[in-house]
Amino acid sequence: MRKKGLLIVISGPSGAGKGTICKLLLEENPHIKASISATTRKPRQGEVDGINYFFIDTDAFKNMIQEDELLEYAKVYDNFYGTPKKYVLDNLEAGNDVLLEIDIDGALQIKEKFNEGVFVFILPPSLEELKNRIINRGTETMEDINKRYSSALKEINQVIKYDYAIVNDNVEGAIQDIEAILRAEGCRVIRQYEDIITRY
Amino acid sequence: MRKKGLLIVISGPSGAGKGTICKLLLEENPHIKASISATTRKPRQGEVDGINYFFIDTDAFKNMIQEDELLEYAKVYDNFYGTPKKYVLDNLEAGNDVLLEIDIDGALQIKEKFNEGVFVFILPPSLEELKNRIINRGTETMEDINKRYSSALKEINQVIKYDYAIVNDNVEGAIQDIEAILRAEGCRVIRQYEDIITRY
Numbered sequence: 578m579r580k581k582g583l584l585i586v587i588s589g590p591s592g593a594g595k596g597t598i599c600k601l602l603l604e605e606n607p608h609i610k611a612s613i614s615a616t617t618r619k620p621r622q623g624e625v626d627g628i629n630y631f632f633i634d635t636d637a638f639k640n641m642i643q644e645d646e647l648l649e650y651a652k653v654y655d656n657f658y659g660t661p662k663k664y665v666l667d668n669l670e671a672g673n674d675v676l677l678e679i680d681i682d683g684a685l686q687i688k689e690k691f692n693e694g695v696f697v698f699i700l701p702p703s704l705e706e707l708k709n710r711i712i713n714r715g716t717e718t719m720e721d722i723n724k725r726y727s728s729a730l731k732e733i734n735q736v737i738k739y740d741y742a743i744v745n746d747n748v749e750g751a752i753q754d755i756e757a758i759l760r761a762e763g764c765r766v767i768r769q770y771e772d773i774i775t776r777y
Numbered sequence: 778m779r780k781k782g783l784l785i786v787i788s789g790p791s792g793a794g795k796g797t798i799c800k801l802l803l804e805e806n807p808h809i810k811a812s813i814s815a816t817t818r819k820p821r822q823g824e825v826d827g828i829n830y831f832f833i834d835t836d837a838f839k840n841m842i843q844e845d846e847l848l849e850y851a852k853v854y855d856n857f858y859g860t861p862k863k864y865v866l867d868n869l870e871a872g873n874d875v876l877l878e879i880d881i882d883g884a885l886q887i888k889e890k891f892n893e894g895v896f897v898f899i900l901p902p903s904l905e906e907l908k909n910r911i912i913n914r915g916t917e918t919m920e921d922i923n924k925r926y927s928s929a930l931k932e933i934n935q936v937i938k939y940d941y942a943i944v945n946d947n948v949e950g951a952i953q954d955i956e957a958i959l960r961a962e963g964c965r966v967i968r969q970y971e972d973i974i975t976r977y
């Protein structure tokens with residue numbers, strides 16, 4: 578019965594493996610579209626406007642903030658990044674699901690503006706495994722590793738603000754969990770109520 | 778991560794096809810157990826105590842009511858029928874899901890006592906199809922058919938009290954919906970929160 582798509586917001590600490598999950602989920606489910614961010618940073622070699630990002634200037638970005646055209650935004654160093662509402666809503670209206678991989682601050686901003694979203698938190702299999710994964714990225718100093726680890730612990734405490742939590746001890750299982758969540762959320766009475774009272 | 782099972786309560790108007798769905802769901806998922814009702818009616822030929830029903834006398838039944846040992850109960854003609862809490866909770870504790878196919882009054886009683894249950898409403902594909910299915914049962918008078926039909930309409934209005942609604946235009950699809958619902962519900966943060974804070 579579901580016609581409109583769902584916005585699925587995925588967060589989790591660094592090292593939980595959410596990047597891999599999102600990449601495979603998108604590959605395996607063509608009806609799920611990745612959200613595209615707007616940014617004021619300059620395009621890098623090979624990046625295409627409207628595919629990798631919507632590249633806009635600072636005035637245009639500030640205007641989007643004022644007109645409430647962003648589901649969330651943040652300033653990182655000198656650049657703004659944000660999620661344009663229109664791209665998400667157009668896809669949902671067309672019946673596509675939209676996937677947004679985003680940090681916890683961004684997810685919580687979205688939750689305030691778009692509570693109908695489905696909020697999923699990816700957890701590492703264990704704290705030991707989390708530490709190993711952070712270490713195995715290899716490029717960081719011990720100080721960086723400890724910083725990342727303790728910030729991951731803080732992030733895990735935010736899980737209570739999410740609808741679903743998935744322990745990523747098996748990537749394929751985690752993807753199946755997300756697919757089940759999307760199917761189940763489509764069956765929620767509150768998402769279908771208007772259709773139901775029209776139909777019966 | 779889920780260890781405890783889920784209680785899944787399935788209702789819907791007569792003619793929605795919930796009986797077929799429940800039968801196949803149980804056949805395809807050995808970890809889902811059908812709830813067993815207690816009743817004061819006498820066993821029929823071939824019925825086995827503890828398999829088809831728990832057959833008990835009226836004093837024992839009334840005692841179960843008083844001791845709050847039933848998730849719901851009703852009196853139909855001269856006999857009591859009810860859902861013993863213990864059988865359900867023991868199975869959930871053992872990690873089995875428990876399936877309970879029950880009318881709306883029963884489901885709403887359960888919702889009051891056991892809000893953690895997952896409440897699913899099965900809808901017929903359309904009102905025309907519902908009427909056809911009621912007629913095709915063949916054994917009833919026109920008056921019975923109209924009565925059943927108008928009571929089905931009233932029942933459909935109760936869908937808002939359920940968590941999920943599934944349109945049964947395809948039995949295998951409906952079963953997959955329920956399987957997705959069980960998998961997704963197992964990922965809900967509120968069902969895992971204690972595990973999560975213990976583990977991280």
